[in-house]
Amino acid sequence: MAGQHTLDETERQVQARLGDLKIDFEAMAVTSNLFRAANAVRNYLERTVLAEHDLSWTAFVVLWVVWIWEPVESRVIAEEGGFSKATLTGVMQTLEGRGLITRTRSSKDGRLVLVKLTAKGRKMMKQLFPEFNKGERLALADLKRSDLGSFADLLRAVTLTVDAQKTN
Amino acid sequence: MAGQHTLDETERQVQARLGDLKIDFEAMAVTSNLFRAANAVRNYLERTVLAEHDLSWTAFVVLWVVWIWEPVESRVIAEEGGFSKATLTGVMQTLEGRGLITRTRSSKDGRLVLVKLTAKGRKMMKQLFPEFNKGERLALADLKRSDLGSFADLLRAVTLTVDAQKTN
DNA sequence: GATTAATCGTTCGGGTACGAACAGTTTTAA
């Protein structure tokens, strides 16, 4: 991936199609590379670590959130994972069918559903997460260690900015 | 989104579940925030700019690549966009049905398919891309201008690292 | 306390998204 065309070529082509319209090429480069990177890492981890456990990316994220915060409400999982409630329902049905999680309606608030891992789910995560983390480390192996902190901060800032837009 | 739990809390919970197993929390924070950011930006742009034109994210990426590089082979679109050929086929069928692109088999190499925009497709992109770029700018509005360059470089480095892993 | 509003999870419909298997084309080897 990473594109066979250089950034300069791309800018020239865009400008040629838009005349002298002002375009923010730096913003374009950031978002474009943001998705390339996210896609690349996701596909890589899905094909390697997660495939061995027959898990999709989203299924893993759900398991991870529940593993850390159980018992946890559905809405929290969706929020932490960054996907919709509709998506979550489907994924949790799959995971429940495989005996990895349980769902129970809250007795305090009949609207809420509380999610926990089963013993099987916990056992899987205890083995899987270290493998997953090793994959994460490999995906970032060529970056300078000292850059990781500010890198994470920049990414966090993007999420915060967009979420602020959303509520307006 | 952005999670209601702090990073420290999360690290403590992970460590509590794994004993003294070594985990790379910096790598974990980067990938976690990478996906949160990508998801947030994507959902934001889909709900605002792209929804007005009834386009999905992937459909937009396809149109963008074709717009810049037409005539372009299918395999290049998949590579540039970072998704599979199977995904691309479905999206292009939708776009062709809406009269935004055309597909023709190459006369030089019967395996290849050349993709172009229709006049309608070009007209749409000429209006849509500036709107999209404005959305990108808003998503990055809170970041320091001087950070954008190195931010893009870090993201590019991740993609390159993962792609290098892939071929091994 | 009854009506209204807000919240939560599910369902529904349509559009991605992938790997694997496939058919057609081109290239490479023998």
Next chain:
DNA sequence: TTAAAACTGTTCGTACCCGAACGATTAATC
């Protein structure tokens, strides 16, 4: 120059993924 290998795009099956609409529950308003 055949046979084998490599490559491209499509189809297939399964699983996501979302917004919108929905029923159930709780909270707010009067």
